[in-house]
Amino acid sequence: MATDEAAEVHGYTAEKTSHLKRLRRIEGQIRGLQRMVEEDKYCIDVLTQVSAATKALQSFSLELLEEHLAHCVVEAAQRGGPEAEEKVREASDAIARLVRS
Amino acid sequence: MATDEAAEVHGYTAEKTSHLKRLRRIEGQIRGLQRMVEEDKYCIDVLTQVSAATKALQSFSLELLEEHLAHCVVEAAQRGGPEAEEKVREASDAIARLVRS
Amino acid sequence: MATDEAAEVHGYTAEKTSHLKRLRRIEGQIRGLQRMVEEDKYCIDVLTQVSAATKALQSFSLELLEEHLAHCVVEAAQRGGPEAEEKVREASDAIARLVRS
Amino acid sequence: MATDEAAEVHGYTAEKTSHLKRLRRIEGQIRGLQRMVEEDKYCIDVLTQVSAATKALQSFSLELLEEHLAHCVVEAAQRGGPEAEEKVREASDAIARLVRS
Numbered sequence A, B, C, D: 001m002a003t004d005e006a007a008e009v010h011g012y013t014a015e016k017t018s019h020l021k022r023l024r025r026i027e028g029q030i031r032g033l034q035r036m037v038e039e040d041k042y043c044i045d046v047l048t049q050v051s052a053a054t055k056a057l058q059s060f061s062l063e064l065l066e067e068h069l070a071h072c073v074v075e076a077a078q079r080g081g082p083e084a085e086e087k088v089r090e091a092s093d094a095i096a097r098l099v100r101s
Helices: A002-010 A012-038 A043-079 A082-100 B002-010 B012-038 B043-079 B082-100 C002-010 C012-038 C043-079 C082-100 D002-010 D012-038 D043-079 D082-100
Strands: none
Touching: A012 A043, A012 B012, A043 A082, A043 B043, A043 B082, A043 D043, A043 D082, A082 B043, A082 D043, A082 D082, B012 B043, B043 B082, B043 C043, B043 C082, B082 C043, B082 C082, C012 C043, C012 D012, C043 C082, C043 D043, C043 D082, C082 D043, D012 D043, D043 D082
16 A cells, blocks of 8 residues: 555654644644734743744654654665665755754 | 833834744644645655744744844843843843754 | 953953863864874764864854843943944844854 | 774765865864954954854764765665664764754
């Protein structure tokens, strides 16, 4: 089945439920920020919440990345050939975007 | 009125509409991420979207911070005394949290 | 005297000795990195040292920035006028560069 | 010979000369910062140089990391077994340190 294959290829599907829970919590943080702005909360308190949401997004991306290395990159390395190289470059580009964001 | 005073104290109220628009767009990005995870999208594409949402949060916090400096910190400096010092320290702590998140 | 004026304008001069000590320590970390590369140390250990040096540079910049806000920005705010606005914008740009680096 | 083996294991040895050149340039930037502090240069200009040095360190670490993935992690994956898992976890921890620094 397509979904099972995807589970193998993408690596993160096993953790899908936990990922969705995390993203829903982050969505809640963003909605909390909207409430704070609507209620004219003090800027520093808003900033503290923005930092918390940013950190939560970052932890999420680090988890995704580790799963990607553990599954997609390792499997491509085992198959060998140019695909392994391509996966490493692609992962490195994603890491650079994370580090710079 | 409390709200008018808050508007003066917090500085960002004038930009309230634009802030709420931004936060709603970020909320949309987070919901987009949930859809991507649900549809087993490729991890690297999910990561690219996470980086985009992180950058959007960061730009939002930089804007809030600039408004805070331009209003709360500048006004406290003009009133002088220990409050000015306290505002500078508070802003510096918020900057440190941003830089480290 | 020019130096005394500079001390007032730049704010960080009082902490000059401590800043120079910090920068010399960071220079030592960078030279330590060169030795590690020369001795073919394990990449992960090199990366750990690079992170330590990056964090040290970041703390240094956060300290500089706090001094800048406490002196240059506060004094410009007290003098008032367009200079205060300019200083806030300049500080905000520096913060944005820090957050994005 | 030990060094030749290390060259294979660490991956970055082929790029040793270019790495050392980069680190020497960063060392020069740090010494330039010391001169700026000694000469009481304007804080914002010092901060701009600190951001440049931080970015240079970051690019260096991203390059090291890519080489590490391309060599150590890929080779461990090809050998298989628990070593591959360990390498992925170790690389992920290094990435987390980078992202958070």
